[in-house]
Amino acid sequence: xxxxxxxxxxxxxxxxxxxxxxxxxxxxxxxxxxxxxxxxxxxxxxxxxxxxxxxxxxxxxxxxxxxxxxxxxxxxxxxxxxxxxxxxxxxxxxxxxxxxxxxxxxxxxxxxxxxxxxxxxxxxxxxxxxxxxxxxxxxxxxxxxxxxxxxxxxxxxxxxxxxxxxxxxxxxxxxxxxxxxxxxxxxxxxxxxxxxxxxxxxxxxxxxxxxxxxxxxxxxxxxxxxxxxxxxxxxxxxxxxxxxxxxxxxxxxxxxxxxxxxxxxxxxxxxxxxxxxxxxxxxxxxxxxxxxxxxxxxxxxxxxxxxxxxxxxxxxxxxxxxxxxxxxxxxxxxxxxxxxxxxxxxxxxxxxxxxxxxxxxxxxxxxxxxxxxxxxxxxxxxxxxxxxxxxxxxxxxxxxxxxxxxxxxxxxxxxxxxxxxxxxxxxxxxxxxxxxxxxxxxxxxxxxxxxxxxxxxxxxxxxxxxxxxxxxxxxxxxxxxxxxxxxxxxxxxxxxxxxxxxxxxxxxxxxxxxxxxxxxxxxxxxxxxxxxxxxxxxxxxxxxxxxxxxxxx
Numbered sequence: 001x002x003x004x005x006x007x008x009x010x011x012x013x014x015x016x017x018x019x020x021x022x023x024x025x026x027x028x029x030x031x032x033x034x035x036x037x038x039x040x041x042x043x044x045x046x047x048x049x050x051x052x053x054x055x056x057x058x059x060x061x062x063x064x065x066x067x068x069x070x071x072x073x074x075x076x077x078x079x080x081x082x083x084x085x086x087x088x089x090x091x092x093x094x095x096x097x098x099x100x101x102x103x104x105x106x107x108x109x110x111x112x113x114x115x116x117x118x119x120x121x122x123x124x125x126x127x128x129x130x131x132x133x134x135x136x137x138x139x140x141x142x143x144x145x146x147x148x149x150x151x152x153x154x155x156x157x158x159x160x161x162x163x164x165x166x167x168x169x170x171x172x173x174x175x176x177x178x179x180x181x182x183x184x185x186x187x188x189x190x191x192x193x194x195x196x197x198x199x200x201x202x203x204x205x206x207x208x209x210x211x212x213x214x215x216x217x218x219x220x221x222x223x224x225x226x227x228x229x230x231x232x233x234x235x236x237x238x239x240x241x242x243x244x245x246x247x248x249x250x251x252x253x254x255x256x257x258x259x260x261x262x263x264x265x266x267x268x269x270x271x272x273x274x275x276x277x278x279x280x281x282x283x284x285x286x287x288x289x290x291x292x293x294x295x296x297x298x299x300x301x302x303x304x305x306x307x308x309x310x311x312x313x314x315x316x317x318x319x320x321x322x323x324x325x326x327x328x329x330x331x332x333x334x335x336x337x338x339x340x341x342x343x344x345x346x347x348x349x350x351x352x353x354x355x356x357x358x359x360x361x362x363x364x365x366x367x368x369x370x371x372x373x374x375x376x377x378x379x380x381x382x383x384x385x386x387x388x389x390x391x392x393x394x395x396x397x398x399x400x401x402x403x404x405x406x407x408x409x410x411x412x413x414x415x416x417x418x419x420x421x422x423x424x425x426x427x428x429x430x431x432x433x434x435x436x437x438x439x440x441x442x443x444x445x446x447x448x449x450x451x452x453x454x455x456x457x458x459x460x461x462x463x464x465x466x467x468x469x470x471x472x473x474x475x476x477x478x479x480x481x482x483x484x485x486x487x488x489x490x491x492x493x494x495x496x497x498x499x500x501x502x503x504x505x506x507x508x509x510x511x512x513x514x515x516x517x518x519x520x521x522x523x524x525x526x527x528x529x530x531x532x533x534x535x536x537x538x539x540x541x542x543x544x545x546x547x548x549x550x551x552x553x
Contacts, residue, residue: 001143001151001152001153002150002151002152002153003152003153003154003155004152004153004154004155006139006154006155006156006157007031007032007033007154007155007156008025008030008031008032008156008157008158008341008345009021009025009030009031009032009033009156009157009158009159009160009341009345010032010033010035010130010140010142010154010156010158010159010160011032011033011034011035011159011160011162012035012036012130012142012159012160012161012162012163012168012169013034013035013036013161013162013163013164013167013313013315014034014035014036014038014110014114014124014126014162015036015106015110015162015164015313015330016047016106016109016110016113016313016327016330016331017162017312017313017314017327017330017331017333017334018034018036018160018162018163018312018313018334019034019110019113019114019117019124020057020061020113020331020334020335020338021160021162021312021334021337021338022034022117022122023061023063023113023116023117023120024061024334024335024338024339024342025338025341025342026117026120026121026122027061027062027120027447028338028339028342028449028527029342030341030342030345030346032122033122033125033154033156034117034122034124034125035124035125035126035128035129035130035144036124036125036126036127036128036129037127037128037129038126038127039126039127039147040126041107041110041111041114042106042107043107043289043290044105044106044107044188044190044290044292045105045106045107045188045190045223045230045289045290046106046188047106047109047321047324047326047327048103048104048105048106048221048223048230048324049074049101049102049103049221049323049324049327049328050067050071050101050102050103050104050109050324050328051101051324051325051328051394051395051396052093052097052098052099052100052101052395052396052397053328053332053395053396053397053399053423054328054331054332054396055067055068055098055099055102056098056099056426056442056529057331057332057335057528057529059098059099059442059446060442060445060446060447060448060527060528060529061116061447062116062446062447063112063113063116064099066112066115066116067102067104067109067112068102070104070108070111070112070224071102071103071104071108071224072102072103072104072199072200072222072223072224073100073101073102073103073200074091074100074101074102074103074200074201074202074221074222075090075091075100075101075198075200075201076088076089076090076091076200076201076202077089077091077201077202077203077204078197078198078201078202078203078204078280079204079205079206080203080204080205080206080278080280081205081206081207081208082206082207082208083205083280085280088201091391092391093391093392093395093397096425096426096427096428096510096514097395097397097426098426098440098442101395103221103222103223103224104223104224105190105223105224105230106327108224109327125146125147126147127146127147128144128145128146128147128152129144129145130142130143130144130161130163130168130169131143131144131145131168132168132172133159133169133172133309135159135307135308135309138157139155139156139157139158139308140155140156140157140158140159140308140309141153141154141155142154142155142156142159157308157344157345158308158309158310158341158344158345159308159309159310160309160310160311160312160337160341161173161309161310161311161312161315162311162312162313162315162330162334163315164313164314164315165297165299165314165315165318167311167314167315169309169311169315170301170311170315170316172309173305173306173309173311174306175301175302175303175306175311176301176302177299177300177301178299178300178302179297179298179299179300179318179369180297180298180299181295181296181297181298182295182296182297182298182320182376184234184235184295184296185234185235185239185240185293185294185295186232186233186234186235186293186294186295186296187231187232187233187234187235187239187266187270187271187274187291187292187293187294188230188231188232188291188292188293188294189230189231189232189266189268189271189285189288189290189291190223190228190229190230190231190288190289190290190291191228191229191231191268191271191285191286191287191288191289192225192226192227192228192229192285192286192287193220193227193229193275193279193283193284193285193286194227194283194284195227195279195280195281195283196281197280197281199222200222201222202219202220202221202222203218203219203220203229203280204217204218204219204220205217205218205219205220205278205279205280206218206278207277207278216233216234216274216277216278217233217234217278218231218232218233218274218275218277218278218279219231219232219233228287231271231274232321233271233274233278235266235293236270239264239266239270239293240293264293265290265291265292265293266291266292266293267288267291268285268286268288270291271285271288271291272284272285296319296320296321296376297318297319298318298319298320298369298372298373299317299318299319299369300316300317300362300365300366300369301315301316301317301362301365303358303362304316304333304357304358304361304362304365305354305357305358310337310357312330312333312334312337313326313327313329313330313331313333313334314326314330316330316333316361316365317329317330317365317368317369318369319368319369319372319373320372320373320375320376321372322372322375322376323371323372323375323394325368325371325372325394325396326368328396329364329365329368329396332361332364332396332399332528333361333365335527335528336357336360336361336528337357337361338527338528339449339526339527339528340353340354340356340357341354342527343478343550343551346476346478347552348475348476348478348551348552349550349551349552350548350549350550350551350552351552352405352406352549353406353550355405356404356405356406359401359403359404359405359406360401360404360406363403364399371393397423398423399423400421400422400423400530401421401530402419402420402421402422403421404421405549406532406549406550407420407421407530407531407532407533407549408420408532408533408534408545408546408549409421410534416516417515417516418514418515418516418531418534419531419534420531420532420533420534421530421531422530422531423529423530423531424441424445424523424525424529424530424531425441425514425515426440426441426442426514427440427441427506427508427510427511427513427514427515428440428441428508428510429506429507429508429509429510430443430444430484430504430505430506430507430511431504431505431507432503432504432505438507438508439504441511444482444504445525445529448480448527449478449479449480449527450475450478450479450480450524450525450526450527450532450550451479451480451481451482451524451525452467452468452471452479452480452481452482452522452523452524452525452543453481453482453484453522453523453525454467454481454482454483454484454501454521454522454538455484455485455486455506455511455512455515455517455518455519455520455521455522455523456485456486456517456518456519456520456521457485457486457519458519458520461520461535461537461538461539461542462538462539462540463500464481464483464499464500464501465500465501466540467481467522467538467540467543468481468500468501470540470543470544471543471547474543474544474547474548474551475547475551476551478551479524479547480501481501482501482502482503482504483499483500483501483502483503483504484503484504484505484506484511484517485503485504485505485506486505486506486509486512486519487505487506487507487508487509518536520536520537520538521534521535521536521537521538522534522535522536522538522543523535524543524546524547532546532549532550533546
């Protein structure tokens, strides 16, 4: 048994969730190791949808351009019932949302994240598996099997299981994973077709029987490439993998039947049979890259961690792929947890910070599981929300933490104004005295951690300089301050250098509009892009109270 040098965080699983967590930790200067039992990235387009909110996280991290270069737009969905067009859903968001919906094969998302992580000198340790762990008051001891067949023991301050639906970390913590499984099995295939349907649109083609029930289904999601789609459809009995999974123990001994199954993979002829029945127009499939049979479960852990060990992604929640919520929810688990771990590693976290991960993300997981199960059974159209709100929810732009112990609550007020716990919205038209072009707020926030945004020419309360000094002191130097001036405002003094902190003018008035900001308003923006507090007027005393929820003395 080799005993290795200790690290801050051990991450089990190098899918999109584990890679996002590792990248965010390394950006924050936290040492980590990330291991994966697979010898190489799997070439399967399992999760393919990237939600607008996830792209906003990638923007904050500094890798969104690489993602956009590799992805294709998801413009909407075409629906057919018994061969007849039933309508078109356009995925159009409000103009202030900076990103639309995108499609990218999971292995490409992993490639971009892995390359980004490599810029920080951290690589995936492949063919290396976490096989056991124990924790105590001071840290976690993990036992690994390595690619050479040996064993290694690693000490870390924290362990995070991003190791999928059959998570060893979840089992080792003794977390329950309650839920159930859908009896149906499906075929997945990555193929090309030459139909005349508009590019960028998903296709949902159904057959409705005499009793009105849907008895056949074809779902096609566009992928990068000409006429390329990830298709899913019910698996015929002869390709059922259920009995093979039971015989081989593919369910991991935990009864969780979720994901790609072993056994006989569908052939191109199997896919063609479904296209012959359900394709909106006669078409021939070609260029089969891969195929599989998969099953769907819906489960949720009773807690996202215990002590110094946490779970994220499929290790914490699994559900139907309806609306492409799974991978995106997991990536956002990672972004939520990373900054909290970074504070804990740096001994600057308040006593409730790590518990805030479960407090904030468990309700999100429960909502996503419930909604996707409902949509899988009844269809998205059965959702009672109006179409605009439903689209924002599917885009994951309405996720928030107003009830979190880490944000400062406010009395009920105008629902159009973002409140503590809400997503910090983007806005455009920010100008300065040097750059000859306007910037977005997300440009200003990119790559940052905690930020204090102060709005107004002469903010009521304490001066901007006093607020900025207090913000640095109260956060151990981790919070920066930005001053947003009204469109007609000017920095005090005869030259920009007289301003105590970097400043931007709200040239189009969008910041004041999106944030409901008046003279003398300040906002705490967390590293994950959510508002931690709204201060009106901003004072050092109030700022101290607000930051005391997150930062230790």
